[in-house]
Amino acid sequence: MQRATLKIWFLVHKWTSLVCTVFLLLLCLTGLPLIFWEEIGHLTGASPEVAPAPAGMPRANADELIERALAQYPGDVPLFFGWDDHSPSVYVNTGARPDTPPAEMHTVVMHEYTGEILPASQFNEGVMYFLYRLHTDVFVGLGGTLFLGAMALLFAAAIVSGVVLYAPFMRKLSFGTVRMGRNRRLAWLDLHNLLGIVTVAWALVVGLTGAINTLAAPMQQAWQSQQLAAFIEHYKDAPRPTELASLDAAIATARAAEPGMTPAYVSFPGTGYSGDHHYGVFMHGDTAITERLYRPVLIDAQTGALTAQPQLPSYMTALLLSQPLHFGDYGGLPLKFLWAILDLLTILVLISGLYLWWRRGSTEARITEIERGGLAPATAETP
Known part of the structure:
Protein backbone atom coordinates (compact mmCIF):
# COMPACT_ATOMS: atom_id res chain seq x y z
CA MET A 1 0.00 0.00 0.00
CA GLU A 38 -34.27 -9.06 32.86
CA GLU A 39 -31.96 -10.94 35.23
CA ILE A 40 -31.28 -7.81 37.30
CA GLY A 41 -35.02 -7.24 37.54
CA HIS A 42 -35.52 -10.72 39.00
CA LEU A 43 -32.64 -10.29 41.48
CA THR A 44 -33.82 -6.90 42.72
CA GLY A 45 -37.48 -7.84 42.84
CA ALA A 46 -38.42 -5.34 40.14
CA SER A 47 -39.63 -8.28 38.02
CA PRO A 48 -40.61 -11.02 40.48
CA GLU A 49 -41.20 -14.60 39.45
CA VAL A 50 -44.80 -15.33 38.45
CA ALA A 51 -46.59 -18.42 39.73
CA PRO A 52 -47.66 -20.86 36.99
CA ALA A 53 -51.30 -20.93 35.97
CA PRO A 54 -53.56 -23.36 37.84
CA ALA A 55 -54.25 -26.46 35.76
CA GLY A 56 -57.19 -26.07 33.43
CA MET A 57 -57.82 -22.41 34.21
CA PRO A 58 -58.67 -20.26 31.16
CA ARG A 59 -57.04 -16.92 30.52
CA ALA A 60 -58.66 -13.94 32.19
CA ASN A 61 -60.83 -11.75 29.99
CA ALA A 62 -58.66 -9.00 28.46
CA ASP A 63 -61.37 -6.36 28.89
CA GLU A 64 -61.58 -7.10 32.61
CA LEU A 65 -57.79 -6.83 32.90
CA ILE A 66 -57.91 -3.44 31.20
CA GLU A 67 -60.57 -2.24 33.64
CA ARG A 68 -58.50 -3.47 36.56
CA ALA A 69 -55.44 -1.63 35.28
CA LEU A 70 -57.36 1.61 34.71
CA ALA A 71 -58.68 1.43 38.28
CA GLN A 72 -55.08 1.79 39.46
CA TYR A 73 -54.72 5.09 37.59
CA PRO A 74 -58.10 6.87 37.45
CA GLY A 75 -58.38 9.24 34.51
CA ASP A 76 -55.89 7.34 32.34
CA VAL A 77 -56.69 5.72 29.01
CA PRO A 78 -55.34 2.35 27.82
CA LEU A 79 -52.37 2.51 25.45
CA PHE A 80 -50.85 -0.97 25.13
CA PHE A 81 -51.69 -4.47 26.28
CA GLY A 82 -48.96 -7.08 26.03
CA TRP A 83 -47.80 -10.55 27.02
CA ASP A 84 -44.61 -11.76 28.67
CA ASP A 85 -43.32 -14.67 26.57
CA HIS A 86 -41.49 -16.18 29.53
CA SER A 87 -44.13 -16.08 32.26
CA PRO A 88 -47.94 -16.19 32.57
CA SER A 89 -48.23 -12.43 32.99
CA VAL A 90 -49.52 -9.50 30.98
CA TYR A 91 -48.89 -5.78 31.18
CA VAL A 92 -51.08 -2.78 30.51
CA ASN A 93 -49.61 0.64 29.71
CA THR A 94 -51.87 3.58 30.48
CA GLY A 95 -51.48 7.33 30.16
CA ALA A 96 -53.26 10.64 30.43
CA ARG A 97 -53.87 10.76 26.66
CA PRO A 98 -53.50 8.38 23.68
CA ASP A 99 -50.18 9.92 22.57
CA THR A 100 -48.57 9.77 26.01
CA PRO A 101 -44.78 9.29 25.57
CA PRO A 102 -43.16 6.23 27.19
CA ALA A 103 -41.50 8.31 29.91
CA GLU A 104 -44.95 9.36 31.20
CA MET A 105 -46.76 6.02 30.92
CA HIS A 106 -47.97 3.95 33.84
CA THR A 107 -47.57 0.17 33.83
CA VAL A 108 -49.68 -2.45 35.57
CA VAL A 109 -48.56 -6.10 35.51
CA MET A 110 -51.11 -8.85 36.14
CA HIS A 111 -51.32 -12.61 36.15
CA GLU A 112 -52.66 -13.67 32.77
CA TYR A 113 -54.99 -16.30 34.26
CA THR A 114 -55.97 -15.15 37.74
CA GLY A 115 -55.97 -11.41 37.03
CA GLU A 116 -53.98 -10.77 40.21
CA ILE A 117 -52.05 -7.49 40.15
CA LEU A 118 -48.37 -8.34 40.51
CA PRO A 119 -45.70 -6.25 42.22
CA ALA A 120 -43.55 -4.63 39.55
CA SER A 121 -41.62 -1.40 39.26
CA GLN A 122 -42.52 1.18 36.66
CA PHE A 123 -40.50 1.06 33.46
CA ASN A 124 -39.77 4.78 33.67
CA GLU A 125 -38.10 4.83 37.07
CA GLY A 126 -35.07 3.42 38.84
CA VAL A 127 -31.41 2.92 38.00
CA MET A 128 -32.01 0.69 34.99
CA TYR A 129 -34.30 3.26 33.36
CA PHE A 130 -31.67 5.95 34.00
CA LEU A 131 -29.05 3.79 32.26
CA TYR A 132 -31.50 3.03 29.45
CA ARG A 133 -32.09 6.72 28.77
CA LEU A 134 -28.35 7.41 28.84
CA LEU A 215 -33.72 5.11 13.43
CA ALA A 216 -36.62 3.24 15.05
CA ALA A 217 -38.87 6.29 15.48
CA PRO A 218 -38.39 7.62 11.91
CA MET A 219 -38.88 4.10 10.51
CA GLN A 220 -42.09 3.59 12.47
CA GLN A 221 -43.42 6.97 11.35
CA ALA A 222 -42.59 6.15 7.73
CA TRP A 223 -44.37 2.80 7.99
CA GLN A 224 -47.43 4.40 9.55
CA SER A 225 -47.63 7.20 6.99
CA GLN A 226 -46.89 5.04 3.94
CA GLN A 227 -48.35 1.58 4.50
CA LEU A 228 -50.96 1.99 7.22
CA ALA A 229 -52.39 5.06 5.54
CA ALA A 230 -53.68 2.91 2.66
CA PHE A 231 -55.73 0.76 5.06
CA ILE A 232 -57.21 3.57 7.12
CA GLU A 233 -57.90 6.06 4.32
CA HIS A 234 -61.69 5.89 4.61
CA TYR A 235 -61.48 6.65 8.35
CA LYS A 236 -59.66 9.98 7.87
CA ASP A 237 -62.72 12.19 8.37
CA ALA A 238 -64.20 10.15 11.19
CA PRO A 239 -63.60 11.13 14.83
CA ARG A 240 -61.64 8.78 17.03
CA PRO A 241 -64.11 6.33 18.64
CA THR A 242 -64.91 6.85 22.30
CA GLU A 243 -66.65 3.51 22.77
CA LEU A 244 -64.37 0.63 21.89
CA ALA A 245 -65.26 -2.90 20.85
CA SER A 246 -64.23 -5.80 23.06
CA LEU A 247 -60.45 -6.14 23.24
CA ASP A 248 -60.84 -9.82 24.12
CA ALA A 249 -62.85 -10.40 20.93
CA ALA A 250 -60.32 -8.42 18.86
CA ILE A 251 -57.51 -10.63 20.16
CA ALA A 252 -59.53 -13.76 19.30
CA THR A 253 -60.10 -12.41 15.78
CA ALA A 254 -56.38 -11.81 15.34
CA ARG A 255 -55.56 -15.31 16.60
CA ALA A 256 -57.97 -16.77 14.04
CA ALA A 257 -56.51 -14.62 11.26
CA GLU A 258 -52.94 -15.77 12.02
CA PRO A 259 -53.35 -19.31 13.40
CA GLY A 260 -49.63 -20.08 13.36
CA MET A 261 -48.73 -17.09 15.49
CA THR A 262 -49.43 -15.73 18.97
CA PRO A 263 -50.14 -12.13 20.03
CA ALA A 264 -47.20 -10.11 21.38
CA TYR A 265 -48.93 -6.83 22.16
CA VAL A 266 -51.91 -4.70 21.22
CA SER A 267 -51.79 -0.98 20.46
CA PHE A 268 -54.89 1.07 21.15
CA PRO A 269 -56.27 3.74 18.81
CA GLY A 270 -54.30 6.98 18.88
CA THR A 271 -51.00 5.56 20.08
CA GLY A 272 -49.41 5.95 16.65
CA TYR A 273 -48.95 2.24 15.97
CA SER A 274 -52.32 1.49 14.37
CA GLY A 275 -53.99 4.78 13.52
CA ASP A 276 -56.89 6.41 15.33
CA HIS A 277 -59.55 3.78 14.60
CA HIS A 278 -57.93 0.39 15.05
CA TYR A 279 -56.58 -2.03 17.52
CA GLY A 280 -53.19 -3.11 16.23
CA VAL A 281 -52.75 -6.72 17.33
CA PHE A 282 -49.08 -7.51 16.68
CA MET A 283 -48.56 -11.24 16.22
CA HIS A 284 -45.26 -13.13 16.30
CA GLY A 285 -43.78 -16.62 16.10
CA ASP A 286 -42.29 -18.80 18.82
CA THR A 287 -38.66 -19.23 17.76
CA ALA A 288 -35.65 -17.07 18.64
CA ILE A 289 -35.94 -15.27 15.30
CA THR A 290 -39.67 -15.29 14.52
CA GLU A 291 -40.64 -14.03 17.97
CA ARG A 292 -39.04 -10.73 16.88
CA LEU A 293 -40.80 -10.55 13.52
CA TYR A 294 -44.20 -9.01 14.11
CA ARG A 295 -47.20 -9.31 11.82
CA PRO A 296 -49.79 -6.58 12.51
CA VAL A 297 -53.48 -7.42 12.37
CA LEU A 298 -55.72 -4.34 12.23
CA ILE A 299 -59.07 -4.69 13.97
CA ASP A 300 -61.68 -1.95 13.69
CA ALA A 301 -61.83 -0.61 17.25
CA GLN A 302 -65.52 0.32 16.95
CA THR A 303 -66.99 -2.71 15.21
CA GLY A 304 -64.41 -5.39 16.05
CA ALA A 305 -64.16 -6.41 12.40
CA LEU A 306 -60.91 -7.51 10.76
CA THR A 307 -59.64 -4.69 8.53
CA ALA A 308 -56.24 -5.74 7.23
CA GLN A 309 -53.10 -7.82 7.75
CA PRO A 310 -50.35 -5.59 6.31
CA GLN A 311 -46.88 -6.96 5.69
CA LEU A 312 -44.02 -5.18 7.39
CA PRO A 313 -41.63 -3.49 4.92
CA SER A 314 -38.04 -4.70 4.70
CA TYR A 315 -36.67 -1.77 6.68
CA MET A 316 -38.95 -2.59 9.61
CA THR A 317 -37.86 -6.23 9.43
CA ALA A 318 -34.22 -5.10 9.56
CA LEU A 319 -35.03 -2.96 12.60
CA LEU A 320 -36.80 -5.80 14.43
CA LEU A 321 -33.93 -8.22 13.77
CA SER A 322 -31.27 -5.70 14.78
CA GLN A 323 -32.74 -5.07 18.23
CA PRO A 324 -32.11 -8.51 19.80
CA LEU A 325 -28.80 -8.81 17.94
CA HIS A 326 -27.63 -5.56 19.50
CA PHE A 327 -28.18 -6.76 23.07
CA GLY A 328 -27.60 -10.48 22.50
CA ASP A 329 -30.96 -11.41 24.02
CA TYR A 330 -32.04 -14.10 21.55
Whole structure:
Protein backbone atom coordinates (compact mmCIF):
# COMPACT_ATOMS: atom_id res chain seq x y z
CA MET A 1 0.00 0.00 0.00
CA GLN A 2 1.41 3.40 -0.93
CA ARG A 3 2.40 5.80 1.82
CA ALA A 4 -0.18 8.40 0.75
CA THR A 5 -2.97 5.81 0.95
CA LEU A 6 -1.73 4.62 4.34
CA LYS A 7 -1.78 8.18 5.59
CA ILE A 8 -5.39 8.66 4.49
CA TRP A 9 -6.50 5.49 6.25
CA PHE A 10 -4.48 6.44 9.34
CA LEU A 11 -6.11 9.87 9.53
CA VAL A 12 -9.57 8.36 9.01
CA HIS A 13 -8.94 5.91 11.85
CA LYS A 14 -7.49 8.59 14.12
CA TRP A 15 -10.22 11.19 13.76
CA THR A 16 -13.24 8.90 13.59
CA SER A 17 -11.95 7.19 16.75
CA LEU A 18 -11.28 10.46 18.57
CA VAL A 19 -14.69 11.92 17.81
CA CYS A 20 -16.68 8.87 18.89
CA THR A 21 -14.59 7.24 21.64
CA VAL A 22 -16.01 9.10 24.65
CA PHE A 23 -19.57 8.44 23.48
CA LEU A 24 -18.75 4.82 22.71
CA LEU A 25 -17.37 4.41 26.23
CA LEU A 26 -20.68 5.76 27.54
CA LEU A 27 -22.61 3.30 25.36
CA CYS A 28 -20.45 0.33 26.35
CA LEU A 29 -20.60 1.14 30.07
CA THR A 30 -24.38 1.68 30.09
CA GLY A 31 -25.00 -1.21 27.71
CA LEU A 32 -23.27 -3.73 29.98
CA PRO A 33 -25.99 -3.83 32.69
CA LEU A 34 -28.72 -3.46 30.07
CA ILE A 35 -27.68 -6.83 28.62
CA PHE A 36 -28.86 -8.36 31.91
CA TRP A 37 -31.90 -6.12 32.42
CA GLU A 38 -34.27 -9.06 32.86
CA GLU A 39 -31.96 -10.94 35.23
CA ILE A 40 -31.28 -7.81 37.30
CA GLY A 41 -35.02 -7.24 37.54
CA HIS A 42 -35.52 -10.72 39.00
CA LEU A 43 -32.64 -10.29 41.48
CA THR A 44 -33.82 -6.90 42.72
CA GLY A 45 -37.48 -7.84 42.84
CA ALA A 46 -38.42 -5.34 40.14
CA SER A 47 -39.63 -8.28 38.02
CA PRO A 48 -40.61 -11.02 40.48
CA GLU A 49 -41.20 -14.60 39.45
CA VAL A 50 -44.80 -15.33 38.45
CA ALA A 51 -46.59 -18.42 39.73
CA PRO A 52 -47.66 -20.86 36.99
CA ALA A 53 -51.30 -20.93 35.97
CA PRO A 54 -53.56 -23.36 37.84
CA ALA A 55 -54.25 -26.46 35.76
CA GLY A 56 -57.19 -26.07 33.43
CA MET A 57 -57.82 -22.41 34.21
CA PRO A 58 -58.67 -20.26 31.16
CA ARG A 59 -57.04 -16.92 30.52
CA ALA A 60 -58.66 -13.94 32.19
CA ASN A 61 -60.83 -11.75 29.99
CA ALA A 62 -58.66 -9.00 28.46
CA ASP A 63 -61.37 -6.36 28.89
CA GLU A 64 -61.58 -7.10 32.61
CA LEU A 65 -57.79 -6.83 32.90
CA ILE A 66 -57.91 -3.44 31.20
CA GLU A 67 -60.57 -2.24 33.64
CA ARG A 68 -58.50 -3.47 36.56
CA ALA A 69 -55.44 -1.63 35.28
CA LEU A 70 -57.36 1.61 34.71
CA ALA A 71 -58.68 1.43 38.28
CA GLN A 72 -55.08 1.79 39.46
CA TYR A 73 -54.72 5.09 37.59
CA PRO A 74 -58.10 6.87 37.45
CA GLY A 75 -58.38 9.24 34.51
CA ASP A 76 -55.89 7.34 32.34
CA VAL A 77 -56.69 5.72 29.01
CA PRO A 78 -55.34 2.35 27.82
CA LEU A 79 -52.37 2.51 25.45
CA PHE A 80 -50.85 -0.97 25.13
CA PHE A 81 -51.69 -4.47 26.28
CA GLY A 82 -48.96 -7.08 26.03
CA TRP A 83 -47.80 -10.55 27.02
CA ASP A 84 -44.61 -11.76 28.67
CA ASP A 85 -43.32 -14.67 26.57
CA HIS A 86 -41.49 -16.18 29.53
CA SER A 87 -44.13 -16.08 32.26
CA PRO A 88 -47.94 -16.19 32.57
CA SER A 89 -48.23 -12.43 32.99
CA VAL A 90 -49.52 -9.50 30.98
CA TYR A 91 -48.89 -5.78 31.18
CA VAL A 92 -51.08 -2.78 30.51
CA ASN A 93 -49.61 0.64 29.71
CA THR A 94 -51.87 3.58 30.48
CA GLY A 95 -51.48 7.33 30.16
CA ALA A 96 -53.26 10.64 30.43
CA ARG A 97 -53.87 10.76 26.66
CA PRO A 98 -53.50 8.38 23.68
CA ASP A 99 -50.18 9.92 22.57
CA THR A 100 -48.57 9.77 26.01
CA PRO A 101 -44.78 9.29 25.57
CA PRO A 102 -43.16 6.23 27.19
CA ALA A 103 -41.50 8.31 29.91
CA GLU A 104 -44.95 9.36 31.20
CA MET A 105 -46.76 6.02 30.92
CA HIS A 106 -47.97 3.95 33.84
CA THR A 107 -47.57 0.17 33.83
CA VAL A 108 -49.68 -2.45 35.57
CA VAL A 109 -48.56 -6.10 35.51
CA MET A 110 -51.11 -8.85 36.14
CA HIS A 111 -51.32 -12.61 36.15
CA GLU A 112 -52.66 -13.67 32.77
CA TYR A 113 -54.99 -16.30 34.26
CA THR A 114 -55.97 -15.15 37.74
CA GLY A 115 -55.97 -11.41 37.03
CA GLU A 116 -53.98 -10.77 40.21
CA ILE A 117 -52.05 -7.49 40.15
CA LEU A 118 -48.37 -8.34 40.51
CA PRO A 119 -45.70 -6.25 42.22
CA ALA A 120 -43.55 -4.63 39.55
CA SER A 121 -41.62 -1.40 39.26
CA GLN A 122 -42.52 1.18 36.66
CA PHE A 123 -40.50 1.06 33.46
CA ASN A 124 -39.77 4.78 33.67
CA GLU A 125 -38.10 4.83 37.07
CA GLY A 126 -35.07 3.42 38.84
CA VAL A 127 -31.41 2.92 38.00
CA MET A 128 -32.01 0.69 34.99
CA TYR A 129 -34.30 3.26 33.36
CA PHE A 130 -31.67 5.95 34.00
CA LEU A 131 -29.05 3.79 32.26
CA TYR A 132 -31.50 3.03 29.45
CA ARG A 133 -32.09 6.72 28.77
CA LEU A 134 -28.35 7.41 28.84
CA HIS A 135 -27.80 4.59 26.38
CA THR A 136 -30.57 5.52 23.97
CA ASP A 137 -30.94 9.32 23.91
CA VAL A 138 -28.84 10.87 26.74
CA PHE A 139 -32.11 12.42 28.01
CA VAL A 140 -32.59 14.74 25.03
CA GLY A 141 -35.07 12.76 22.95
CA LEU A 142 -34.86 11.97 19.26
CA GLY A 143 -32.01 14.42 18.67
CA GLY A 144 -29.85 12.59 21.20
CA THR A 145 -30.81 9.24 19.70
CA LEU A 146 -29.82 10.31 16.19
CA PHE A 147 -26.57 11.83 17.50
CA LEU A 148 -25.64 8.51 19.13
CA GLY A 149 -26.49 6.80 15.84
CA ALA A 150 -24.01 9.08 14.07
CA MET A 151 -21.38 8.15 16.67
CA ALA A 152 -22.09 4.47 15.99
CA LEU A 153 -21.47 5.04 12.28
CA LEU A 154 -18.19 6.80 13.06
CA PHE A 155 -17.30 3.80 15.22
CA ALA A 156 -17.95 1.52 12.24
CA ALA A 157 -15.68 3.70 10.10
CA ALA A 158 -12.99 3.52 12.79
CA ILE A 159 -13.28 -0.29 12.85
CA VAL A 160 -13.01 -0.63 9.06
CA SER A 161 -10.02 1.73 8.85
CA GLY A 162 -8.39 -0.09 11.77
CA VAL A 163 -8.73 -3.41 9.95
CA VAL A 164 -7.15 -1.88 6.84
CA LEU A 165 -4.17 -0.67 8.88
CA TYR A 166 -3.87 -3.91 10.84
CA ALA A 167 -2.65 -5.99 7.88
CA PRO A 168 0.44 -3.91 6.99
CA PHE A 169 1.25 -3.25 10.64
CA MET A 170 1.26 -6.96 11.54
CA ARG A 171 3.16 -8.01 8.42
CA LYS A 172 6.35 -8.84 10.37
CA LEU A 173 4.77 -9.68 13.71
CA SER A 174 3.12 -12.89 14.87
CA PHE A 175 -0.56 -12.82 15.71
CA GLY A 176 -1.08 -12.06 19.39
CA THR A 177 2.29 -10.35 19.84
CA VAL A 178 2.34 -7.94 22.78
CA ARG A 179 5.81 -6.43 23.24
CA MET A 180 6.09 -5.82 26.96
CA GLY A 181 9.85 -5.29 27.22
CA ARG A 182 10.48 -2.17 25.11
CA ASN A 183 8.28 0.74 26.11
CA ARG A 184 4.80 1.32 27.41
CA ARG A 185 3.40 2.75 24.19
CA LEU A 186 4.36 -0.31 22.16
CA ALA A 187 2.74 -2.61 24.70
CA TRP A 188 -0.48 -0.59 24.62
CA LEU A 189 -0.38 -0.45 20.83
CA ASP A 190 -0.01 -4.22 20.53
CA LEU A 191 -2.78 -4.76 23.09
CA HIS A 192 -5.02 -2.30 21.21
CA ASN A 193 -4.41 -4.13 17.94
CA LEU A 194 -4.91 -7.59 19.43
CA LEU A 195 -8.16 -6.81 21.26
CA GLY A 196 -9.39 -4.79 18.30
CA ILE A 197 -8.97 -7.62 15.80
CA VAL A 198 -10.41 -10.20 18.23
CA THR A 199 -13.58 -8.16 18.75
CA VAL A 200 -13.81 -6.69 15.24
CA ALA A 201 -16.77 -8.72 13.97
CA TRP A 202 -18.80 -8.29 17.17
CA ALA A 203 -18.02 -4.58 17.46
CA LEU A 204 -18.99 -3.96 13.84
CA VAL A 205 -22.27 -5.85 14.21
CA VAL A 206 -23.18 -4.13 17.48
CA GLY A 207 -22.17 -0.73 16.13
CA LEU A 208 -24.23 -1.08 12.94
CA THR A 209 -27.26 -2.58 14.70
CA GLY A 210 -27.04 0.24 17.24
CA ALA A 211 -27.10 2.77 14.41
CA ILE A 212 -30.14 1.03 12.90
CA ASN A 213 -31.92 1.06 16.26
CA THR A 214 -31.53 4.83 16.54
CA LEU A 215 -33.72 5.11 13.43
CA ALA A 216 -36.62 3.24 15.05
CA ALA A 217 -38.87 6.29 15.48
CA PRO A 218 -38.39 7.62 11.91
CA MET A 219 -38.88 4.10 10.51
CA GLN A 220 -42.09 3.59 12.47
CA GLN A 221 -43.42 6.97 11.35
CA ALA A 222 -42.59 6.15 7.73
CA TRP A 223 -44.37 2.80 7.99
CA GLN A 224 -47.43 4.40 9.55
CA SER A 225 -47.63 7.20 6.99
CA GLN A 226 -46.89 5.04 3.94
CA GLN A 227 -48.35 1.58 4.50
CA LEU A 228 -50.96 1.99 7.22
CA ALA A 229 -52.39 5.06 5.54
CA ALA A 230 -53.68 2.91 2.66
CA PHE A 231 -55.73 0.76 5.06
CA ILE A 232 -57.21 3.57 7.12
CA GLU A 233 -57.90 6.06 4.32
CA HIS A 234 -61.69 5.89 4.61
CA TYR A 235 -61.48 6.65 8.35
CA LYS A 236 -59.66 9.98 7.87
CA ASP A 237 -62.72 12.19 8.37
CA ALA A 238 -64.20 10.15 11.19
CA PRO A 239 -63.60 11.13 14.83
CA ARG A 240 -61.64 8.78 17.03
CA PRO A 241 -64.11 6.33 18.64
CA THR A 242 -64.91 6.85 22.30
CA GLU A 243 -66.65 3.51 22.77
CA LEU A 244 -64.37 0.63 21.89
CA ALA A 245 -65.26 -2.90 20.85
CA SER A 246 -64.23 -5.80 23.06
CA LEU A 247 -60.45 -6.14 23.24
CA ASP A 248 -60.84 -9.82 24.12
CA ALA A 249 -62.85 -10.40 20.93
CA ALA A 250 -60.32 -8.42 18.86
CA ILE A 251 -57.51 -10.63 20.16
CA ALA A 252 -59.53 -13.76 19.30
CA THR A 253 -60.10 -12.41 15.78
CA ALA A 254 -56.38 -11.81 15.34
CA ARG A 255 -55.56 -15.31 16.60
CA ALA A 256 -57.97 -16.77 14.04
CA ALA A 257 -56.51 -14.62 11.26
CA GLU A 258 -52.94 -15.77 12.02
CA PRO A 259 -53.35 -19.31 13.40
CA GLY A 260 -49.63 -20.08 13.36
CA MET A 261 -48.73 -17.09 15.49
CA THR A 262 -49.43 -15.73 18.97
CA PRO A 263 -50.14 -12.13 20.03
CA ALA A 264 -47.20 -10.11 21.38
CA TYR A 265 -48.93 -6.83 22.16
CA VAL A 266 -51.91 -4.70 21.22
CA SER A 267 -51.79 -0.98 20.46
CA PHE A 268 -54.89 1.07 21.15
CA PRO A 269 -56.27 3.74 18.81
CA GLY A 270 -54.30 6.98 18.88
CA THR A 271 -51.00 5.56 20.08
CA GLY A 272 -49.41 5.95 16.65
CA TYR A 273 -48.95 2.24 15.97
CA SER A 274 -52.32 1.49 14.37
CA GLY A 275 -53.99 4.78 13.52
CA ASP A 276 -56.89 6.41 15.33
CA HIS A 277 -59.55 3.78 14.60
CA HIS A 278 -57.93 0.39 15.05
CA TYR A 279 -56.58 -2.03 17.52
CA GLY A 280 -53.19 -3.11 16.23
CA VAL A 281 -52.75 -6.72 17.33
CA PHE A 282 -49.08 -7.51 16.68
CA MET A 283 -48.56 -11.24 16.22
CA HIS A 284 -45.26 -13.13 16.30
CA GLY A 285 -43.78 -16.62 16.10
CA ASP A 286 -42.29 -18.80 18.82
CA THR A 287 -38.66 -19.23 17.76
CA ALA A 288 -35.65 -17.07 18.64
CA ILE A 289 -35.94 -15.27 15.30
CA THR A 290 -39.67 -15.29 14.52
CA GLU A 291 -40.64 -14.03 17.97
CA ARG A 292 -39.04 -10.73 16.88
CA LEU A 293 -40.80 -10.55 13.52
CA TYR A 294 -44.20 -9.01 14.11
CA ARG A 295 -47.20 -9.31 11.82
CA PRO A 296 -49.79 -6.58 12.51
CA VAL A 297 -53.48 -7.42 12.37
CA LEU A 298 -55.72 -4.34 12.23
CA ILE A 299 -59.07 -4.69 13.97
CA ASP A 300 -61.68 -1.95 13.69
CA ALA A 301 -61.83 -0.61 17.25
CA GLN A 302 -65.52 0.32 16.95
CA THR A 303 -66.99 -2.71 15.21
CA GLY A 304 -64.41 -5.39 16.05
CA ALA A 305 -64.16 -6.41 12.40
CA LEU A 306 -60.91 -7.51 10.76
CA THR A 307 -59.64 -4.69 8.53
CA ALA A 308 -56.24 -5.74 7.23
CA GLN A 309 -53.10 -7.82 7.75
CA PRO A 310 -50.35 -5.59 6.31
CA GLN A 311 -46.88 -6.96 5.69
CA LEU A 312 -44.02 -5.18 7.39
CA PRO A 313 -41.63 -3.49 4.92
CA SER A 314 -38.04 -4.70 4.70
CA TYR A 315 -36.67 -1.77 6.68
CA MET A 316 -38.95 -2.59 9.61
CA THR A 317 -37.86 -6.23 9.43
CA ALA A 318 -34.22 -5.10 9.56
CA LEU A 319 -35.03 -2.96 12.60
CA LEU A 320 -36.80 -5.80 14.43
CA LEU A 321 -33.93 -8.22 13.77
CA SER A 322 -31.27 -5.70 14.78
CA GLN A 323 -32.74 -5.07 18.23
CA PRO A 324 -32.11 -8.51 19.80
CA LEU A 325 -28.80 -8.81 17.94
CA HIS A 326 -27.63 -5.56 19.50
CA PHE A 327 -28.18 -6.76 23.07
CA GLY A 328 -27.60 -10.48 22.50
CA ASP A 329 -30.96 -11.41 24.02
CA TYR A 330 -32.04 -14.10 21.55
CA GLY A 331 -29.79 -16.93 22.74
CA GLY A 332 -30.32 -17.10 26.48
CA LEU A 333 -27.92 -16.39 29.33
CA PRO A 334 -24.77 -17.95 27.74
CA LEU A 335 -24.98 -15.54 24.79
CA LYS A 336 -25.54 -12.63 27.15
CA PHE A 337 -22.35 -13.53 29.02
CA LEU A 338 -20.48 -13.67 25.71
CA TRP A 339 -21.87 -10.23 24.80
CA ALA A 340 -20.75 -8.90 28.19
CA ILE A 341 -17.20 -10.25 27.77
CA LEU A 342 -16.92 -8.73 24.30
CA ASP A 343 -18.31 -5.46 25.63
CA LEU A 344 -15.59 -5.37 28.32
CA LEU A 345 -12.90 -6.11 25.73
CA THR A 346 -14.23 -3.28 23.57
CA ILE A 347 -13.98 -0.92 26.55
CA LEU A 348 -10.28 -1.87 26.79
CA VAL A 349 -9.87 -1.17 23.07
CA LEU A 350 -11.36 2.29 23.53
CA ILE A 351 -9.26 3.07 26.61
CA SER A 352 -6.07 1.88 24.93
CA GLY A 353 -6.93 4.02 21.91
CA LEU A 354 -7.21 7.10 24.13
CA TYR A 355 -3.86 6.28 25.74
CA LEU A 356 -2.21 5.93 22.34
CA TRP A 357 -3.59 9.29 21.29
CA TRP A 358 -2.24 10.88 24.48
CA ARG A 359 1.20 9.34 23.85
CA ARG A 360 1.05 10.14 20.16
CA GLY A 361 4.06 11.00 18.06
CA SER A 362 4.01 12.63 14.66
CA THR A 363 1.74 11.27 11.96
CA GLU A 364 4.75 10.59 9.72
CA ALA A 365 6.41 8.49 12.46
CA ARG A 366 3.26 6.43 12.88
CA ILE A 367 2.98 5.88 9.11
CA THR A 368 6.62 4.75 9.04
CA GLU A 369 5.88 2.31 11.85
CA ILE A 370 3.02 0.80 9.85
CA GLU A 371 5.12 0.63 6.68
CA ARG A 372 7.83 -1.33 8.50
CA GLY A 373 5.41 -3.89 9.79
CA GLY A 374 5.37 -2.59 13.35
CA LEU A 375 9.16 -2.85 13.64
CA ALA A 376 10.06 0.83 13.50
CA PRO A 377 12.73 1.87 16.03
CA ALA A 378 11.35 2.98 19.37
CA THR A 379 11.17 6.72 19.80
CA ALA A 380 12.39 8.61 22.81
CA GLU A 381 9.26 7.94 24.80
CA THR A 382 9.18 7.07 28.46
CA PRO A 383 9.48 3.28 28.87
